[in-house]
């Protein structure tokens with residue numbers, strides 16, 4: 001008989017939680033109270049440092065520590081303006097886990113995180129990047145397919161599993177992107193994942209403190225509504241963002257045209273244009289998540305939006321995943 005506890009034991013002992021299900025960090029959403037609620041429920045919570053001032057991150061980390069004794073991660077965006085200070089703050093707090101997102105962390109940054117006592121995780125998008133990160137000291141990897149919400153790569157999880165998961169055994173590998181059922185989790189574990197990371201799914205919990213209109217937009221949306229933004233010209237590099245289509249997404253395309261024009265007229269530098277792009281997303285996400293501007297704000301969400309249609313308590317959501325996974329394992333066991 002296939003047992004969930006056996007299949008995910010590597011992830012369980014690495015994260016130090018009963019359920020190696022990571023609620024992936026979501027900027028403006030994954031605050032101290034949600035991170036603590038997730039970890040207290042037996043899964044693994046994350047605090048998103050996003051673009052917040054370092055003093056605020058300091059308070060947020062202190063707050064999670066007050067709210068839970070369970071492990072949690074602090075997610076740092078390596079391209080955020082306050083990134084270096086964020087790393088310093090997380091290290092000073094000796095947080096149990098640091099996740100590097102955005103781009104690839106450099107060796108000294110990984111070392112600084114490890115010296116503070118943290119276990120380090122980072123995103124890998126190819127086998128060679130995975131090996132490079134492991135050589136530099138990363139303790140576990142996250143593979144995130146382009147089905148995911150937020151800033152995304154170009155390759156779907158199905159391909160990443162074959163390109164990276166099947167090749168890497170040195171460290172635990174957690175997989176993300178498009179996950180919203182226990183059945184799928186069971187199969188991902190059978191393929192070798194140490195655990196999973198979900199974002200969109202967790203927005204649809206009562207404990208997740210977004211504006212109600214943000215969640216209502218999620219209830220209505222179908223999988224195909226979660227679109228990845230196109231880069232309209234090679235003159236301006238744009239990291240794709242997957243979000244629900246609305247006027248804000250159209251406005252982003254206009255912003256790209258505007259910035260390309262300004263670049264051509266030498267009114268701004270490449271770095272300034274790039275900054276404007278990222279600044280746009282941070283502001284737009286905030287206005288949707290916090291103020292409920294679902295028309296012009298950014299409704300970052302993954303394609304798994306098509307699989308979640310109700311808001312439920314966190315515990316019920318986790319039970320749904322865990323029971324679904326075990327039932328699927330029972331179904332597979334019965335076949336043999």
Ligand SMILES: Cc1cc2nc3c(=O)[nH]c(=O)nc-3n(C[C@H](O)[C@H](O)[C@H](O)COP(=O)(O)O)c2cc1C
Pocket residue numbers: 023024025026027029048049050075077101102144147148149150151176177178179197198199200201299300301302303304
């Ligand atoms: C609104 C939103 C904001 C996000 N912000 C971040 C972030 O700040 N850092 C990060 O590493 N990932 C971020 N992500 C990605 C999630 O942590 C997670 O990996 C992703 O949502 C998984 O895919 P799923 O949405 O299909 O479950 C974000 C995702 C969403 C939907």
